[in-house]
Amino acid sequence: MTMSRFFVLVLLVLDCVVASSDVEWDANGYVLYCPCMGRFGNQVEQFLGALRFIKEMNRTIVVPPWVAYNHEEGTSFTSYSSWFDMDELNKYHRAIPMETFMKELAPIHWPDDGKSRKVYCPDGATKRSDDGKSCPAKIGNPFGPFWDHSNIEFTGGSEVFDYGKMWGYNAKKWVEGYPPSAHPVIAFMGAPGSFPIKQEDRGLQKYVKFSSKIQDIALSFIEKSLKRPYLAVHLRNGMDWVRSCEHVGGSTVYHDFMGSAQCCGYDPRKKHTLTKEMCLPTKTSIVEKVRRVSALHNVSHVFIATDKDAMLAEFRDTGLELVKYPSNYPVVDMAIMTMADAFIGNCVSTFTSFAVRDREVKGLPNYFWAFEEEHPKIAHEEL
Numbered sequence: 001m002t003m004s005r006f007f008v009l010v011l012l013v014l015d016c017v018v019a020s021s022d023v024e025w026d027a028n029g030y031v032l033y034c035p036c037m038g039r040f041g042n043q044v045e046q047f048l049g050a051l052r053f054i055k056e057m058n059r060t061i062v063v064p065p066w067v068a069y070n071h072e073e074g075t076s077f078t079s080y081s082s083w084f085d086m087d088e089l090n091k092y093h094r095a096i097p098m099e100t101f102m103k104e105l106a107p108i109h110w111p112d113d114g115k116s117r118k119v120y121c122p123d124g125a126t127k128r129s130d131d132g133k134s135c136p137a138k139i140g141n142p143f144g145p146f147w148d149h150s151n152i153e154f155t156g157g158s159e160v161f162d163y164g165k166m167w168g169y170n171a172k173k174w175v176e177g178y179p180p181s182a183h184p185v186i187a188f189m190g191a192p193g194s195f196p197i198k199q200e201d202r203g204l205q206k207y208v209k210f211s212s213k214i215q216d217i218a219l220s221f222i223e224k225s226l227k228r229p230y231l232a233v234h235l236r237n238g239m240d241w242v243r244s245c246e247h248v249g250g251s252t253v254y255h256d257f258m259g260s261a262q263c264c265g266y267d268p269r270k271k272h273t274l275t276k277e278m279c280l281p282t283k284t285s286i287v288e289k290v291r292r293v294s295a296l297h298n299v300s301h302v303f304i305a306t307d308k309d310a311m312l313a314e315f316r317d318t319g320l321e322l323v324k325y326p327s328n329y330p331v332v333d334m335a336i337m338t339m340a341d342a343f344i345g346n347c348v349s350t351f352t353s354f355a356v357r358d359r360e361v362k363g364l365p366n367y368f369w370a371f372e373e374e375h376p377k378i379a380h381e382e383l
């Protein structure tokens with residue numbers, strides 16, 4: 001080995017030593033959880049609720065990877081930091097990625113010793129377990145694959161909590177009932193955050209910033225293929241969505257359905273009725289709205305994000321330049337939507353709602369299909 005190679009090796013080793021000693025154990029404890037319900041949009045909504053709850057508990061949040069489902073490739077996991085910026089998240093509260101927690105801290109502080117690795121679940125969940133008493137933490141998908149992905153077996157058993165007594169996930173109750181001295185690591189079977197998101201948690205979106213990798217991909221695409229000002233539209237129209245919207249607008253009047261509060265509002269007395277058209281707008285009304293918003297914002301380029309049908313044929317007569325990202329890359333579609341000068345989304349979709357919250361905190365305009373009022377400004381309460 002040459003001298004210079006030797007020094008590189010020494011530096012690398014030193015770097016590792018320094019890096020591992022960087023992660024200090026937090027005596028206030030940790031919370032882990034599985035984002036086991038729904039896809040990306042749902043997971044983000046629950047993440048923001050969990051973030052507030054865990055901050056109020058004054059524990060460090062162990063940030064789980066995102067779970068994605070694919071017919072061909074099965075269930076997959078993407079670390080938070082590959083899409084988003086951990087430093088930005090840390091501006092709100094102490095956060096550590098799951099991978100780092102498992103690699104650096106778990107071997108010493110949360111060992112697989114037959115007692116430490118416990119899973120916490122509400123009493124109602126035990127019904128699904130084989131013995132009817134323990135947490136069914138690894139039964140079914142994504143439950144099993146999620147914890148397996150991080151090599152976690154709950155060899156310490158289950159800690160079943162009284163959901164009513166804890167007011168669900170009330171931080172004060174948890175601080176009193178489960179102090180870090182006795183419960184240093186709380187691993188929840190599911191997300192300790194509500195779905196749909198609570199109004200007061202919407203603003204936390206500002207701490208969820210895209211990683212530099214995703215930003216670079218989005219910005220270089222915008223520079224190459226779009227011209228500012230540009231309009232971005234989200235068309236949620238795959239078969240699963242058509243089925244989801246089937247019951248809307250029937251005999252039962254819906255206000256709350258997935259992301260719908262972003263249009264219908266949060267105040268129970270003033271809620272706007274959710275219509276079928278808001279969930280699944282007609283093609284004619286979509287084209288008409290694109291024309292109108294484009295004229296209003298003086299745009300010539302429209303970025304189209306969709307899970308299925310980009311409606312290119314229907315938009316052709318508008319004379320607008322239609323642009324799509326060349327591959328199916330949901331998080332990049334999302335980034336390009338958040339950066340647009342104007343945006344039109346789907347009231348019910350939580351995929352839309354991510355873009356809407358991100359744009360809200362930046363003060364950018366949002367519009368919705370089949371819904372005429374511009375989004376009511378969220379209360380900018382102190383975070």
Ligand SMILES: Nc1nc2c(ncn2[C@@H]2O[C@H](COP(=O)(O)OP(=O)(O)OP(=O)(O)O)[C@@H](O)[C@H]2O)c(=O)[nH]1
Nearest residue numbers: 039040041042305306307328329330333349350351
């Ligand atoms: N590439 C791409 N994928 C999308 C788009 N919209 C939806 N999807 C995919 O469809 C999934 C929709 O699930 P969610 O993220 O939960 O959002 P949602 O619209 O509330 O839909 P559901 O909750 O699944 O009914 C996303 O996670 C993406 O994988 C889009 O504009 N572009």
Ligand SMILES: [Mg+2]
Nearest residue numbers: 038041042350
């Ligand atoms: Mg969803």
